[in-house]
Amino acid sequence: MSPADDGVLVRAAAEGDQAAWDALVKRFGGLVWSIARAHRLSAADAADVSQTAWLRLVENLGRLRDPDRVGAWLATTSRNECLRIIRRSGRQVPTDLDLDTVEPTAIQAPPVDAGLLAGERDEALWQAFSAISERCQRLLRLLIADPPPSYEEIGDLLEMPLGSIGPTRARCLEHLRRKAGITTASGGSE
Amino acid sequence: MAENQQHPDEADARLLDDLRSVVQRADPVPAPVEAAARATFIWRTVDAELAELAYDSLLDADRLAGVRGDDGPRVLTFEGPEFSVEVEVAEEGSGRRLVGQLVPPAPARIEVRHSGGLLRLGADEVGRFATGGVAAGPVSLRCHVAGADGPPLDTAWVTV
Numbered sequence: 431m432s433p434a435d436d437g438v439l440v441r442a443a444a445e446g447d448q449a450a451w452d453a454l455v456k457r458f459g460g461l462v463w464s465i466a467r468a469h470r471l472s473a474a475d476a477a478d479v480s481q482t483a484w485l486r487l488v489e490n491l492g493r494l495r496d497p498d499r500v501g502a503w504l505a506t507t508s509r510n511e512c513l514r515i516i517r518r519s520g521r522q523v524p525t526d527l528d529l530d531t532v533e534p535t536a537i538q539a540p541p542v543d544a545g546l547l548a549g550e551r552d553e554a555l556w557q558a559f560s561a562i563s564e565r566c567q568r569l570l571r572l573l574i575a576d577p578p579p580s581y582e583e584i585g586d587l588l589e590m591p592l593g594s595i596g597p598t599r600a601r602c603l604e605h606l607r608r609k610a611g612i613t614t615a616s617g618g619s620e
Numbered sequence: 621m622a623e624n625q626q627h628p629d630e631a632d633a634r635l636l637d638d639l640r641s642v643v644q645r646a647d648p649v650p651a652p653v654e655a656a657a658r659a660t661f662i663w664r665t666v667d668a669e670l671a672e673l674a675y676d677s678l679l680d681a682d683r684l685a686g687v688r689g690d691d692g693p694r695v696l697t698f699e700g701p702e703f704s705v706e707v708e709v710a711e712e713g714s715g716r717r718l719v720g721q722l723v724p725p726a727p728a729r730i731e732v733r734h735s736g737g738l739l740r741l742g743a744d745e746v747g748r749f750a751t752g753g754v755a756a757g758p759v760s761l762r763c764h765v766a767g768a769d770g771p772p773l774d775t776a777w778v779t780v
Contacts, residue, residue, distance in 0.1 A: 451658065452658050452661075455657045456654075459657055460648075463649040463653065464643075478757050480657055481660065481735070481779075482757075482778065485660045485758050486777050487660075489670055489774060489777065491664065514778070514779060517679065518678055552638075552642050552645075555638060555639060556643070559642070570639060571643070603632050606635065
């Protein structure tokens with residue numbers, strides 16, 4: 431689906447077409463959820479962010495300046511809601527400085543239903559992903575979001591200079607690789 | 621698990637693909653969240669004016685930096701074409717209490733739309749209103765200003 435198709439869906443939904451709305455939710459629900467989870471919100475807070483972002487879109491359907499870019503609009507709206515929730519909880523919003531900070535072991539990966547992850551490698555990757563720095567998690571979440579935001583959008587969302595996304599991506603993947611034990615030689619992860 | 625023979629870019633791209641697959645399976649959008657997102661469409665209105673969120677004390681840099689006290693309730697200001705709505709949000713058990721003011725002052729009928737349903741209340745002759753019993757979560761106020769012929773004013777949805 432192209433951005434122009436997204437614009438068609440937005441305009442149809444603005445005219446009252448529930449099917450077009452459902453299609454928008456199907457297409458961007460994962461992106462909104464990824465952003466909330468990338469900010470390490472609980473499932474309940476992430477659900478509130480998602481709900482608020484979609485309600486915002488409902489009330490702005492006929493007002494979007496650029497309906498073709500509804501994905502970016504949803505991403506920004508979701509991020510702003512995440513920041514409010516983080517501020518409300520008194521948590522610090524992570525900055526560039528803590529890129530390499532390893533998450534305290536007290537923060538466990540969210541439990542996963544048995545059978546969802548096939549095999550040790552998947553499990554190791556999921557555990558490793560939960561253990562790398564928050565900022566790395568946020569960047570990687572955006573990079574694997576479906577549909578993926580552009581680098582420019584990612585830069586805006588993470589307040590990161592465009593030129594540093596590539597190098598940061600490489601560093602974060604290296605952290606992930608090390609944590610998961612996917613290494614070139616000895617394979618020790620700790 | 622040997623990826624050492626690949627070009628680093630390829631290895632990175634493959635690792636991202638693997639991660640995408642793992643995260644999509646381990647942390648999918650919960651079905652109730654997706655259903656709730658679809659259901660938000662019932663709130664669509666064609667005739668309401670929108671009062672955008674213009675100020676949120678939670679995002680106030682001075683307040684965050686401790687220049688101003690951070691003890692008071694959260695303050696939200698919504699700005700519409702003709703009226704603004706100022707709302708203080710206080711925690712009340714697991715829910716929220718809202719105390720607000722229409723500016724310029726005017727009596728109004730107000731519907732508080734929240735995840736617990738709909739609360740109807742009135743703003744008095746100087747535009748003040750208050751209500752408890754608001755569920756934590758997304759909330760929006762629909763204001764019908766007395767004597768105004770125009771459409772109602774909806775405040776932007778915000779999580780309280």
